[in-house]
Amino acid sequence: MKYAEVQNCIGGAFVSPDGPTLDVYDPSIGRVISRVPLSSARDVDAAVSAARAAFPAWSSRPIKERVQVLYRYKALLERHIDELSALVTEENGKIASEARAEVLKSAELTEFACSLPQIVTGEVLEVSRGVECRVERFPVGVVASITPFNFPNMVPNWSIPNAIGLGNCMILKPSELVPLSARRIVELLHEAGLPDGVLQVVHGGQETVEAICDHPDIAAVSFVGSTRVAQIVYRRATSHLKRCLALGGAKNHLIVMPDADREMAATNIVASMSGCAGQRCMAASVMVAVSQTDHIIARMVEVAKAMVPGRDVGPVISAAARERIIRYITEAEAAGAKVLVDGRNATVSGREDGYYLGPTIIDYVTPDMRIATEEVFGPVLVIVRAKDVEQAISIENASRYGNAASVFTESGGVARYVMEKASAGMVGVNVGVPVPREPFSFGGWNESRFGVGDITGRGSIEFWTQAKKMTTKWNKEAGVNWMS
Ligand code: NAD
8 A cells, every 4th residue: 555544633643543444545546545544433532632622722822823823834835735736636536737726725725814813803892981892703612624525635724724723623524535635734734833632633434423513522513525414414513502514515507698708618618517527516517508509519529529538637536436427427318418528438548447537518408307406526517508598597596506606608787697696605707617715705505505604714704713792891980871
């Protein structure tokens, strides 16, 4: 095995829990590169004890002091970018440029956290003669972050810098499919000066997550993953009276108008559906082609056909994922859809056992087909035809998800109409991947998010803190009334 068995990090020490382990694969070659422990409730409990022990000292440091660690961490992310992106490529399969972009995004997220002291300044007002009210934000305590396989470096960094910068101590539970990046994240934070116990890493799967949801000393749980598991985690964590923000899956609709710029639309849409092998919660999944857009589709087919698996498109995460995606395509074809670009038989020379698929574009899909409503999570775009923008919006609005939506048009009026009417938390105009960048917050609507607030940017401050309202009176002349 290329890497030793992955360990938990508890109280600053790397430890191997007892119990079962799971193989970790490099999806580009289909071979085992490491093993990950499946931690038990006892391991979660040990992590919580370490976090509780670290909390009083960490939370009482001034925020300006806490973020000094994050300044140094950001510099370390940049200094180690080659090594960190190589790890992402190995455990997740992303091509080199995508893995690098992911680590750069982690640096941007950390940069935002460095600015928290400028943002979380409290409020103060004299509310009656000599009586002052002020609001200050305090950390919630020991918190947890449960993350998915598709961004082994970035999604942990959605929560870690903001949560710890705001004074919390955290338990990170990475995806068991991609556990390697988490070790370097916690090592670099310690190198940057993070005290032991502020961040624990506990590896595992369902049992570990359930123990996190159930633990009485974890105050808040953030989750990113599929809608099925987001619902399980949200229900379980809130049943234990914790605050919970659970981000789920997606089925993003891109509405393409006949007046759209042909080249811009075609290249952006293909990049969105095929980037990271389609394994992004912001990936284009359904193109709603309004009226006469065949000239744009023809160009998309050219762009997609020119892409080379292994060079431009990485593998999907597992053999099972590859089979599932192929089943969706085959079923749609059997139901009468037309496969314009077929990536089912992709192979990469020298990596024949990798889980590769080429970009796949399927036309004449009807809104009731499974491939048009369920999350496929692969490099697959379906095209649904609509006669006008109103019909396109009604197709988009019928989705149970609501992460992202976009419109491609030259008309400001149509763009504004779609921005208003789309039932999604993140909407783009002529943008294939409408990710809000810091300081703006990331988060969807409908079954793409359970709980209130967003996971990054300003929106996350509410989730990771609690406000204390303080009323003070120092001068005797202030007088007395029924309120103060
Ligand atoms: P997943 O739901 O299978 O796993 C996510 C986490 O949940 C992992 O840490 C896993 O160990 C844990 N888990 C899995 N099954 C569980 C169970 N039964 N009970 C408790 N915990 C369980 O998701 P994934 O396959 O790793 O990631 C892909 C999904 O994540 C896609 O649906 C994608 O859209 C979504 N995603 C969403 C966002 C967003 O911002 N909305 C971002 C990234 C990924």
